[in-house]
Amino acid sequence: MVVEDERALAELVGTYLEREGFEVMITSDGVDAVRLARQADPDVIVLDVGLPSLDGMEVCRQVRTHSDAYVIMLTARTEEVDTLIGLSVGADDYMTKPFSPRELMARVQAMMRRPRTGVASGQTAGSVPREPVRTFGDLDIDGDGRDVSVAGVPVSLTRTEFDILLALAREPGVVFTRPQLIASVWGPNWVGDAHLVDVHIGHLRRKLGDEASRGRYVRTVRGVGYRMGTGR
Missing domain, CATH: 3.40.50.2300 (Response regulator)
Structure with missing residues (x-):
C-alpha cells in the first residue's frame, strides 16, 4: 500500500x-x-x-x-x-x-524476503525445528509465538525490534556488528543507514526497561556492536 x-x-x-x-x-x-x-x-x-x-x-x-x-x-x-x-x-x-x-x-x-512469522518463508511449521523459549534473567523470548515478557509482564515489540532481539538471543555469546545484524534481520541486500540499528536497539531497550549503561539484556560492546546480556 x-x-x-x-x-x-x-x-x-x-x-x-x-x-x-x-x-x-x-x-x-x-x-x-x-x-x-x-x-x-x-x-x-x-x-x-x-x-x-x-x-x-x-x-x-x-x-x-x-x-x-x-x-x-x-x-x-x-x-x-x-x-x-x-x-x-x-x-x-x-x-x-x-x-x-x-x-x-x-x-x-x-x-x-523476511518471514512474516517465526517460520521461514516457504516452510510449514511442522517442517522446521521449534524455537525454544530463551530466558535471560527476567526476560523470556518465545520465538515461535513471537512473545516477549519481562518478569511475566508482556512487552509489545514491533516486528523489527523482535527480529533484532531474537537474532541476538539465538547466539548469546556472539557480538554482532551493525552489518551482521542488518544481514541477519533486514537481509544481505538491504541498503541504507546502518545506524538504523542503533535507533531500533534504543527503542528495544526502552521497552524492556534495560539501561544502556547496564546492558542487562542487550549489551553494547564498544567499537564492535551488540550482544545479549545475562539478564542480571
Missing part, C-alpha cells in the same frame, strides 16, 4: 512496485489508509509523513494496533528527531525525499 498525497510520486512508486510483481493500492488520505490497512492487510506500507486529515506518524501508530505490515516512512524532513519519532511509533525504515525509486524497491524486496 502506497500512502502519498503527491499524486505523481504515488503513481511513480506504484508503477515501480507493479513492475516487480506487487499488487498495489494507493491512497492520499491518512484516515483512508488506516481503514484500508485493516481491510486489506498489506505486507508493506510506503507511508508519507505529511498527509491530510491524519499525518503519517498517527497513521503508523494506529496501524500498529492491528497490523504487522512492514512500514517504510517517507519524509521531506531531515531532522533526526523526525526520524526517531517515526521509528518510535512502529516504522521499520525511513527514506528522505527526494529518493531513488530503485533504492525504495530494493528495500521493499529485502523486507519481503
Whole structure:
C-alpha cells in the first residue's frame, strides 16, 4: 500500500512496485489508509509523513494496533528527531525525499524476503525445528509465538525490534556488528543507514526497561556492536 498525497510520486512508486510483481493500492488520505490497512492487510506500507486529515506518524501508530505490515516512512524532513519519532511509533525504515525509486524497491524486496512469522518463508511449521523459549534473567523470548515478557509482564515489540532481539538471543555469546545484524534481520541486500540499528536497539531497550549503561539484556560492546546480556 502506497500512502502519498503527491499524486505523481504515488503513481511513480506504484508503477515501480507493479513492475516487480506487487499488487498495489494507493491512497492520499491518512484516515483512508488506516481503514484500508485493516481491510486489506498489506505486507508493506510506503507511508508519507505529511498527509491530510491524519499525518503519517498517527497513521503508523494506529496501524500498529492491528497490523504487522512492514512500514517504510517517507519524509521531506531531515531532522533526526523526525526520524526517531517515526521509528518510535512502529516504522521499520525511513527514506528522505527526494529518493531513488530503485533504492525504495530494493528495500521493499529485502523486507519481503523476511518471514512474516517465526517460520521461514516457504516452510510449514511442522517442517522446521521449534524455537525454544530463551530466558535471560527476567526476560523470556518465545520465538515461535513471537512473545516477549519481562518478569511475566508482556512487552509489545514491533516486528523489527523482535527480529533484532531474537537474532541476538539465538547466539548469546556472539557480538554482532551493525552489518551482521542488518544481514541477519533486514537481509544481505538491504541498503541504507546502518545506524538504523542503533535507533531500533534504543527503542528495544526502552521497552524492556534495560539501561544502556547496564546492558542487562542487550549489551553494547564498544567499537564492535551488540550482544545479549545475562539478564542480571
